[in-house]
Each structure stands twice: as C-alpha cells, then as structure tokens.
Amino acid sequence: MLDDGTGGDGATPSRAPFDGAAADARARSRELRLQLSATRARLSRLRRAGLDQRGRPDTAVDVFKQVQEQxxxxxxxxxxLETALTSNRRIGIAIGIVMARNQLTDEAAFELLREQSQLRNQKLRELAEEVIYTGML
Known part of the structure; x- marks a missing residue:
C-alpha cells in the first residue's frame, strides 16, 4: 500500500517541517527589522550629536561608519531572508503538486524534486516554479 503522506488517518498531509521553517524565517526577519530600527535610531542620535560621550568627534565618526555598515x-x-521565505513557500507548493500527481509522501516528493534539480543542473526554486506553472516534473 502506498503511503499517502497523511499520517494514515486520511487527513491532510503534515506541513510542520515547512511551516516551522517559514515561521523561523518570519521570526528572524522580525528580529532583524527591530534591530534595524534600533540601529537607525542610534545612527540618527549620533548624527545629531556629532560627538561621542566624551566629546571626541573622531570616535563619533568611527562609530557612525560602523553603525552604517551594520x-x-x-x-x-x-x-x-525574505527571498528564502518566498522560495520556501513556492517549493512547498511544488512538493504538494508532485505529491498529488505521483501519490508520494512529502519527503519522497521533495527528494524527487531535489534529484531532478541536480540532474537538470537547475536551481530548486526554478524547478519548483516550472512545476507550479505546468503541473509536470
């Protein structure tokens, strides 16, 4: 009997591995946005002051450059991260299509996509787009 990827109860397939990765990417993106906001505020304060805490302009310029690089x-x-999140979603859609058309588990469908990507020397996200638009692998 073929494993339909539903966990045996006929319910929808588990998306936990993909949703978890997407949630992690969203959380990291949020964290980076907060850091970016804090860095912008710090940068703005340094620009206005033009000096460090001890009144030395040279240090403020160095810190300013460092903050700007950060x-x-x-x-x-x-x-x-946003690109990775989008790619992850599109690859997940392609996995679902391959699962449905070939009656495979999510792991087997991903492995098939990965193998085809390597055989064709094509990026996985590009192959996923092709599968989404054509429905064929």
Whole structure:
C-alpha cells in the first residue's frame, strides 16, 4: 500500500517541517527589522550629536561608519531572508503538486524534486516554479 503522506488517518498531509521553517524565517526577519530600527535610531542620535560621550568627534565618526555598515548588513540579510521565505513557500507548493500527481509522501516528493534539480543542473526554486506553472516534473 502506498503511503499517502497523511499520517494514515486520511487527513491532510503534515506541513510542520515547512511551516516551522517559514515561521523561523518570519521570526528572524522580525528580529532583524527591530534591530534595524534600533540601529537607525542610534545612527540618527549620533548624527545629531556629532560627538561621542566624551566629546571626541573622531570616535563619533568611527562609530557612525560602523553603525552604517551594520545597517547595510542588516538590510541585506533581511532581503535574503525574505527571498528564502518566498522560495520556501513556492517549493512547498511544488512538493504538494508532485505529491498529488505521483501519490508520494512529502519527503519522497521533495527528494524527487531535489534529484531532478541536480540532474537538470537547475536551481530548486526554478524547478519548483516550472512545476507550479505546468503541473509536470
């Protein structure tokens, strides 16, 4: 008998591995946005003051540059996390399509997608988009 990926009770397949990863990415993105906000506020205070706590302008400039670099790094990381979250969702949709068409478990469907991605030398997210739009692997 084929495993339908429903846990044996005929209910909908478990999405826990995918929802957990997406929830983690959303939480990390929220955390980075808060850090970004705090860094922006700190940067603004430094710009207004133009000095460090001891009144030395050289240190303020160094700190300003350091905070600016951190801000840029945080922005970049947020973009990467948001891209990963979107890709994760699209790959999950493709897994569902492969599961339904081939009567596979979610693990087997993901493995099939991964293998095809490697055989075709194509990124998994690109292959997932192809599966979503054509319904075929």
């Amino acid at each position: 801000l840029l790094a945080a922005r970049e990381q947020i973009v990467h």
